[in-house]
Amino acid sequence: MNVSSKPERTRLSAEDWELAALHLIAEQGVGALAVEALARQLGVTKGSFYWHFRTREALLNAALERWEQYGEREVLGQIEQIADPRKRLPELFRRVAHELQPHRVYAALLKALDHPQVVPVMARVSQRRMEFLTTAYREAGLPAQQALNRARLTYAAYVGFLQLNFTLGLPRINHEEFDAYVEHMIATLIPA
Amino acid sequence: MNVSSKPERTRLSAEDWELAALHLIAEQGVGALAVEALARQLGVTKGSFYWHFRTREALLNAALERWEQYGEREVLGQIEQIADPRKRLPELFRRVAHELQPHRVYAALLKALDHPQVVPVMARVSQRRMEFLTTAYREAGLPAQQALNRARLTYAAYVGFLQLNFTLGLPRINHEEFDAYVEHMIATLIPA
DNA sequence: GGCAATCCATACTCTTCCGTATGGTTTCTG
DNA sequence: CAGAAACCATACGGAAGAGTATGGATTGCC
Incomplete structure (x- = not known):
């Protein structure tokens, strides 16, 4: 039995730290990102960390950039391949709606908008997603101005x-109820 | 010239601390709520604080309760007096939309949903507001289930x-554009 | 196998912030 | 006006966490 459930890599890379950081952020938020805590979780000490990163901020920035670029090709990449705009x-x-797992980091970062490091990242990501939504609404038949506002509403x-x-x-919505909610959203927000 | 712009009350009450705490939360978030910082801002030292409150948590709880009760009579109280449900x-x-000022504390608390003290408060407040929206939508003509989902969508x-x-x-939306957005929301979410 | 680069542990320092202890000062009250 | 209650300052103790210094261990490479 090991301390963590990780498969006991003997040595660590910067990538390992970044992934662990993202995992911790998803679980406990940006505020919980402490180097000694992370080190314990990875089965090493601070000595290791400060070899890979110059400071705690550096780790956070690296993790955020990794997350941003991953989301770029994964989340939006797939959807763009659906031919019919309607x-x-x-x-x-x-x-x-049905894969809320990847959104945990995003939710955690929403709560960390006071940290100056996450603001630009979130601004870029949200901006891109909103632009994506806007063009999708235009392709679905809405005029430019309406498409923009509908995208704002949807993303909000x-x-x-x-x-x-x-x-x-909140009042823990169950599965069927949740599906009904999603269909209600579709019926309300997407033009027929 | 004084340090803060407050009118130099010679002695402080618990209420003063609570109001200052809410102000600070609105400005810099719950995480910035430190007793020594608050004391500096009020022109006193910790000695004063720990006479009025047993701990930092106690202040936070008191401030949250004050905010909750204020919002209860202010925000919802007025609206309920509009006769025509439509x-x-x-x-x-x-x-x-046009008085975003009182929502600053709410926005700050949204970012503090990892602090166990704010969760129950936000749960209660959000729950009440959603119930208010739900009945409003029913009075506007929607059937029960749709009214609930529309309220969820609206509040989200x-x-x-x-x-x-x-x-x-985000891309700093200007005044006219914002008004157009609000009207778009109304047209999209409220049944004709 | 040995040397150099890479990776990590240990043991500090420094800062920040919560909370306590204690005594002083102001204000109220009889 | 004197004593009590309310209010505040100063000076601590202690925990947590960032960052540094330095030497030891491990790995790749010739």
């Missing part, structure tokens, strides 16, 4: 939902 | 908007 938005909604609903049902544990 | 929702949207959009345009500084 099918694209409902499909997007349903997919996002997404962000708010993360906060309310993910972080906060 | 006019009520659009009016609510427009009012909320509200919360998300706070995060995106308040905390994060």
Whole structure:
């Protein structure tokens, strides 16, 4: 039995630290990102950390950049391959709704918008996603101005939902009820 | 010239500390709530604080309770006096949109959902507001299930908007554009 | 196998912040 | 006006966490 459940790599790389940092952020938020805590969790001491990174901020920045670039090809990459623009938005909604796992980091970062390091990252990511939504709404038939506002509304609903049902544990909505909610969203937000 | 701009009250009460705490939370978040910092800001030292409160947690709890009860009579109290149920929702949207000042504490608390003390408060407040929205939608003509989902969607959009345009500084939407967005929300979310 | 680069442990320092102890000062009250 | 209660300052102790210094261990490479 080992302390952590990791398969006991004898030596660590910078990537290992970054991934562990993202994992910890998803679980306990950016505020909980302490180097000694991370080191314990990885089965080493601070001595290791300060070889790979110059400071704690450096680790956070590296982890954020890694997360940003991963999300770029993964989250948006898939969806862009749905040919029919009319099918694209409902499909997007349903997919996002049913894999809330990758959104944990995003939810954690939403709560860390006071840390100056995360603001630019979140600004870029949110901006790109909103632009994606905007063009999707235009392709679905909305005029430019309406498409933009609908994208704002949609993305705000997404962000708010993360906060309310993910972080906060609001009246724990169950599975069927949740599906009904998603379909209600689709019916309300996507033009027929 | 004084250190802070406060009118130099010679002695302080518990209420003074609670109000100062809320102010600080609105400005810099819950994490910045430190007793020595607050004391400096009030022109006294820790000695004063620990006469009024047993601990830092006690201050936070007191401040949260004060905020919760204030919001209860202020935010919801006014709106309930709008007679026509059909006019009520659009009016609510427009009012909320144009006094974002009282929402700063709420936005700050959204980012503090990892602190166990704020979770129950936010759960209660959000729950009450959602119930209010749900009955408003029913009075506007929606059947029960749809009213509930529409309330969820609306409130999520509200919360998300706070995060995106308040905390994060997303493409600084200007005044006219913002009004157009609010009207778009009304047209999209409120049944004709 | 031995040398150099890489990786890590140990043992510090420094800062920040919570909380306590204790005595002083102001204000209220009889 | 005197004593008590309310309020505050100063000076500690202690925990937590960032960063540094330095030497030991491990690995790749010739």
